[in-house]
Amino acid sequence: MNSFLNGIKRIHLVGIGGVGMTGLAFLLRDRGFNVSGSDIKEGYNTELLKKESFQVSIGHRGSNIVGADLVCYSSAVKDDNIELKEAKKKNIKVLKRAELLASLSYGARNIVISGSHGKTTTSAFCAFVLTKLNYRPSVFIGAVALNFGKCSWSGKDLFVFEADESDGSFLAFKPWVLIVTNIDHEHLDFYGDFNNLCNSFKNLADRASSVTIGCGDDRNVRDILEDRDSISYGLNKGNHIKAENLRFYKDYTLFDLFIEEKKFRDVKISLLGRHNVSNALAVISLCVYLKVDPDKFLPLLCKFKSTRRRFQFKGESNGITFVDDYAHHPSEIEATLNAARQLSFKRIVVIFQPHRYSRVKLLYKEFAGCFNQCDYLVITDIYSAGESPIEGIDGSFLCREVKKKFIGGIAYIPKEKIVYDVPGILRDGDLVMGLGAGDINVIMQDVISQIRDKESIKV
DSSP: OOGGGTTOOEEEEETTTSHHHHHHHHHHHHTTOEEEEEESSOOHHHHHHHHTTOEEEESOOGGGGTTOSEEEEOTTSOTTOHHHHHHHHTTOEEEEHHHHHHHHTTTSEEEEEEOSSSHHHHHHHHHHHHHHTTOOOEEEEEEEETTTTEEEEOOSSEEEEEOOOTTSGGGGOOOSEEEEOOOOSOOHHHHSSHHHHHHHHHHHHHTOSSEEEEETTSHHHHHHHTTSSEEEEESSTTOSEEEEEEEEOSSOEEEEEEETTEEEEEEEESOOSHHHHHHHHHHHHHHHHTTOOHHHHGGGGGGOOOBTTSSEEEEEETTEEEEEEOOOSHHHHHHHHHHHHTSOOSEEEEEEOOBOHHHHHHHHHHHTTSOTTOSEEEEOOOBOTTOOOOTTOSHHHHHHHHHTTOOSEEEEOOGGGHHHHGGGTOOTTEEEEEEOSSSHHHHHHHHHHHHHHHHHHHO
């Protein structure tokens, strides 16, 4: 732990209800700090924190930071936040979340998982396998790991954490091992253009002290792996670690694994989709680098249960199955729907909540082509994530754009009407998927309750 944290007793987290800040709160308390926080509104995480006896204030006020020795804020919090202004006025040290996390990881062998997509699952997967191998790592993940029921905890020596590239602050980290899952057109509102984004990942790789592990199927990642100590993984030829002969079943996937030229048949993971095979290969590559015997780590892979809100089955009612997934970028949506199509449902019905006005403005053409594997699509209002609205950019706009290419049934339904209108669309044998990084999971739970209420009335 960085020495400048010596003498720090109370740390206040602005935006504590975000999943990353919630995880940070638990990690800080594990390290012996007194933690308080605030958020603009109540939510699942603020309620969880209160139940765990954290001091949580709803609403931002200057008085919330009284007694704090350090104030930390997430990327969703704007610079004009009253608590940040009050902290600076009182000369209280202010850090971004990544900067504080980097300070907590100082001196550890840091295994940093980065990338546009798949880093949460890969981080949790790494944490699970390393824990089962008795490494006892410290862990920080952007979602609840279902095997553990939490998203962060303190351990020894190794520190596994997910690195958020959205605001460039991941360059505060000093990886021992860096994993790069992929690089896609994300967060260009911050970076300006794609080259700047790629260069930021290259700069992070420059900070890795031992090895960079990356998906060689991604051309941009492959460029980073060249001319440095690296391990490439993927589904294509030329990778050090690769998978072939992928077979998808209802609740697991099998593939043949090649570690260099040595073949391991019928490796099993309890995850669906090609993208999750790629995530598993990242974990395998880490184990290979750590010189763990494959006979020890391969049997563990099928025991990993993924994370909350990643193809998470939420229940079944009246012959309708419900799944919650965090996919909110066109590439993520396409990968998730391709995985869903491997299942034997009569129809795939998607309820999509777009995330951020800026993302919809930048990527609406890509959104228009990513829903082809679903049969019926509902688009609802954009989850702002703290952004101000952009004129002309809303859920109905995106619905019109997607409709130009989409051949299935499609409708725009305002958020407040979903619970009333969606049940009438659904049929026996449907797989209903709530997709998005906002509060679509809460909306979906209301839909499930509505279906179950109707079912009980029939009985």
